[in-house]
Amino acid sequence: MVNSPQPSDSLPSGPALHCDGQACRVVGDWTAQGLSDRRKTRNLDQRLQQQADGVAWDLSAVRHLDSVGAHMLWRAWGNTLPARVTLTDLQRDVFDMLARFPVVVPPEPIVDHWRHVRRVGDRVYEGARAAQDMLALFGQVMLDLLRMLRFPARGPWREISAQVYHTGTQALGITALVGFLIGVVLSYLSAQQLKLFGADRLIVTLLGVSITRELGPVLAAILVAGRSGSAITAQIGVMRVTQELDAMQVMGISHSQRLVLPRMLALSITMPLLVLWTDAMALLGGMIAAQLELGMSIRWFLQELPNAVASAHYWIGLGKGVTFGMMIALVACFFGLRIEPNTESLGRGTTASVVTAITGVILLDAIYAVIFSRLGI
16 A cells, blocks of 8 residues: 555545546545445546546545555556656556556456347257257167067067066056056046036046046056156166266167167057056046945946947057157157266256156147047047
């Protein structure tokens, strides 16, 4: 800090600027403490910027000057000493130091008013690229399937059998429990409304069509996506972390043939069976709830069920199960192969796999609903 030789009792303590158009006299304490008032400092800075070139400057009345006040004056002068300026020797040393070691002021951040639109565009672009890569993976799997049909002895039958067990047999318990509870809830809610109109017998048609055509396939697919889809993504992701995928690539083993194809075939086999199993458990829960709520016998319910539900609804449910299973396996394997060799990417990939698979199931079911509605099925 530079101290001027003037007596301290004859000068104001705060920073001040006196200009008459020809000369400017700088007085007071031009220090960090003296410039701590933001409003006064902003006013001083504006007045400094408004002074024209060629004005004479007098700093002899400045009591104290540090780097903060000196930089404020230096910036107003255009980073150079004016032609006419009165300084003490210590003040001149300060400004010479600023000239030798200029202070780099970071530019003001640019406010991007379109950042939200740009972020949405980036997400759409990333989604389109992911869809393109997923379509390419599906095409490669179809080529591997044709090759396996041509040379069945070389097919990954052991992997398919293992995946059928993991994705099908081990999922019977959770699908049965959830299906039974959904059937009970749907039957109770439907019975309360049908009793108001005296249409108790319609509960057989309501439960049969809604479960076999919509609820059964969608419910089974969501459970499989959350259970088996996440397991597939995590398993392939761990293979990436442990460099097993790199080893397979070095040995010339196709990822799509040995990892994706067995899981897609296994889920295309097990999903229709799980749909039938979920339908049966949901209808069983609905029958029990109908007997308790409406006094409807289970024997009569079973007799009326074939007449109330056409066979087309069963086949639609089974067809949905096949496509849902293939899509869940494709999405799970795709996100598993994209995982980077770190645990954080493994968690993000598994979460994205489950969310994408469930969203895809609902979207595909909506497409089926529109198509069947147009066809009158």
